[in-house]
Amino acid sequence: MDKMTWSDLVEFLPTLLHGLAYSLGISAVVIVLSVIAGIFVAFMRVSRFRSVRGPVLAYVEFIRCTPALVQLYYIFYVLPIFGITLQALVAGIVGFTIIYTAYLSEVFRAAINSVAKTQIEAALSLGMSPSQARRLVIIPQAARVALPPTVNYLLSLIKDTSLLSIITIQEIMFRGLILASQTFKYFTILTEIAFLYFCVCFPLTILARRLEAKFERELGYGSGPANKKKNFFAVGPWGGTKA
Amino acid sequence: MSTESIMKSGEVLFKDVYKDFSGVQVLQGVNLSIASGEVLALLGQSGSGKTTLLRCVNGLEVIQKGKIEVGGLAIQDPENNRGSLSKDIAKIRQSIGIVFQQFNLFPHMTVMENVCVAQIKVLGRGEEEARERARSLLDRVGLSEKAESRPLQLSGGQQQRVAIARTLAMDPRVLLLDEVTSSLDPQMTNDVLRVISDVSKDGITLIVVTHEMGFARHVAKRAVFMHEGVIAEDAPSEQLFENPQNENTKKFLAAVLSHQ
Ligand SMILES: Nc1ncnc2c1ncn2[C@@H]1O[C@H](COP(=O)(O)OP(=O)(O)OP(=O)(O)O)[C@@H](O)[C@H]1O
Numbered sequence: 415m416d417k418m419t420w421s422d423l424v425e426f427l428p429t430l431l432h433g434l435a436y437s438l439g440i441s442a443v444v445i446v447l448s449v450i451a452g453i454f455v456a457f458m459r460v461s462r463f464r465s466v467r468g469p470v471l472a473y474v475e476f477i478r479c480t481p482a483l484v485q486l487y488y489i490f491y492v493l494p495i496f497g498i499t500l501q502a503l504v505a506g507i508v509g510f511t512i513i514y515t516a517y518l519s520e521v522f523r524a525a526i527n528s529v530a531k532t533q534i535e536a537a538l539s540l541g542m543s544p545s546q547a548r549r550l551v552i553i554p555q556a557a558r559v560a561l562p563p564t565v566n567y568l569l570s571l572i573k574d575t576s577l578l579s580i581i582t583i584q585e586i587m588f589r590g591l592i593l594a595s596q597t598f599k600y601f602t603i604l605t606e607i608a609f610l611y612f613c614v615c616f617p618l619t620i621l622a623r624r625l626e627a628k629f630e631r632e633l634g635y636g637s638g639p640a641n642k643k644k645n646f647f648a649v650g651p652w653g654g655t656k657a
Numbered sequence: 658m659s660t661e662s663i664m665k666s667g668e669v670l671f672k673d674v675y676k677d678f679s680g681v682q683v684l685q686g687v688n689l690s691i692a693s694g695e696v697l698a699l700l701g702q703s704g705s706g707k708t709t710l711l712r713c714v715n716g717l718e719v720i721q722k723g724k725i726e727v728g729g730l731a732i733q734d735p736e737n738n739r740g741s742l743s744k745d746i747a748k749i750r751q752s753i754g755i756v757f758q759q760f761n762l763f764p765h766m767t768v769m770e771n772v773c774v775a776q777i778k779v780l781g782r783g784e785e786e787a788r789e790r791a792r793s794l795l796d797r798v799g800l801s802e803k804a805e806s807r808p809l810q811l812s813g814g815q816q817q818r819v820a821i822a823r824t825l826a827m828d829p830r831v832l833l834l835d836e837v838t839s840s841l842d843p844q845m846t847n848d849v850l851r852v853i854s855d856v857s858k859d860g861i862t863l864i865v866v867t868h869e870m871g872f873a874r875h876v877a878k879r880a881v882f883m884h885e886g887v888i889a890e891d892a893p894s895e896q897l898f899e900n901p902q903n904e905n906t907k908k909f910l911a912a913v914l915s916h917q
């Protein structure tokens with residue numbers, strides 16, 4: 415095992431940070447595209463028309479039930495066989511957008527469904543058109559419900575971008591592995607990579623938790639545990655509070 | 658957009674109205690005519706169809722047969738209009754207020770925003786005008802100091818009074834109240850009933866579904882008793898409560914009054 419030294423850590427840092435910036439840049443682009451597309455897909459999932467719902471459901475389930483790694487390989491190595499060749503960066507962004515659109519559309523669909531039907535009735539009863547009811551009543555509430563889980567998906571996206579190393583994108587993992595293969599300092603480099611990921615991701619988990627608490631207080635319902643059955647262990651099976 | 662109501666009056670007319678929920682008949686030929694400005698108490702056992710009847714008036718439920726008119730406008734006319742609901746339903750709903758048992762305030766908005774949003778977005782009133790109107794209505798229901806609170810920070814009775822203010826802000830011709838005090842404790846119930854009693858003097862047509870018999874009698878000159886989807890008895894409230902004719906009305910009143 416290589417010995418971890420400050421001078422190594424400092425020496426590798428610029429390269430790794432450069433890679434991290436890449437990871438975060440790709441994540442940012444993908445999350446923006448996926449949120450936009452995800453909203454559309456979510457509304458298609460709740461469409462009255464089966465011909466709209468059906469294909470969209472098939473897409474979502476297909477993505478959810480196959481590994482991201484396989485999907486990325488497919489886009490980068492298999493599609494060219496059929497004459498579709500994408501540059502690595504484009505393939506990465508397209509691939510992850512397809513994947514995260516599917517994930518997020520499920521989040522948004524659940525959020526839309528969490529807005530009570532009675533809210534829509536109240537809006538329509540005041541003379542709002544269906545599109546006004548959507549814009550002024552459903553979406554603002556659904557957005558509050560959806561935001562915390564969306565932050566959690568951003569978190570997993572940032573980590574998932576490490577998969578892009580396998581299609582030669584120069585994100586943090588790719589650069590780290592090259593450095594490691596040149597210097598054989600795997601211990602130092604991989605520890606440093608893990609630490610950098612943690613520094614980015616941990617604050618996001620806190621943010622997600624705070625948002626969840628805030629919105630549940632505001633709406634009286636939400637995506638978090640406060641809305642579900644009280645914790646079995648905290649309450650105890652017979653309703654008594656645990657000592 | 659204009660703030661002019663498209664209704665000539667607040668007259669409400671049910672002509673032989675039938676409604677079923679996937680085969681289960683709920684309204685079975687309702688005939689009822691309510692004059693503009695009249696205050697009507699709608700009574701009946703649980704499941705007799707009171708809520709359904711109210712929801713048909715503003716098109717939240719669609720009827721299969723018969724006709725419903727408000728202020729001379731056909732709201733629902735399935736035989737002559739195959740889409741059933743009037744094309745102008747959104748415009749018509751502006752003039753038909755409804756208050757629900759569960760308040761249904763918008764939780765993401767403040768009290769002030771709840772009362773203003775439809776005034777601004779639906780009636781096209783200016784921001785300042787809407788706020789001015791909201792302030793005077795919140796004052797009327799005794800909640801002026803809660804304007805910047807969120808609905809969930811209020812008690813049930815306070816939320817219900819906000820809901821009434823939100824509806825009144827639209828200057829409705831007809832106001833439908835569906836057991837608006839059923840989920841409130843007695844003190845809050847009184848606060849809400851006081852507001853309704855006050856509103857009943859405004860000349861708005863009021864259809865009040867309630868289990869508060871004393872209040873029904875006090876606020877409404879006329880009462881109808883609904884039984885199994887039809888109007889079983891229709892009389893001045895004094896008479897309906899003192900001297901009911903229909904057997905089911907008698908049973909209902911006996912049961913309800915023995916509980917109060
Ligand atoms: N959305 C629905 N789907 C199916 N059945 C319904 C629906 N809404 C109401 N019903 C049925 O219609 C009947 C009348 O219900 P409604 O709510 O109008 O009664 P109600 O007189 O308001 O009763 P309550 O006093 O309990 O509020 C009931 O048998 C009810 O089960």
Ligand SMILES: [Mg+2]
Nearest residue numbers: 707708709836
């Ligand atoms: Mg009811």
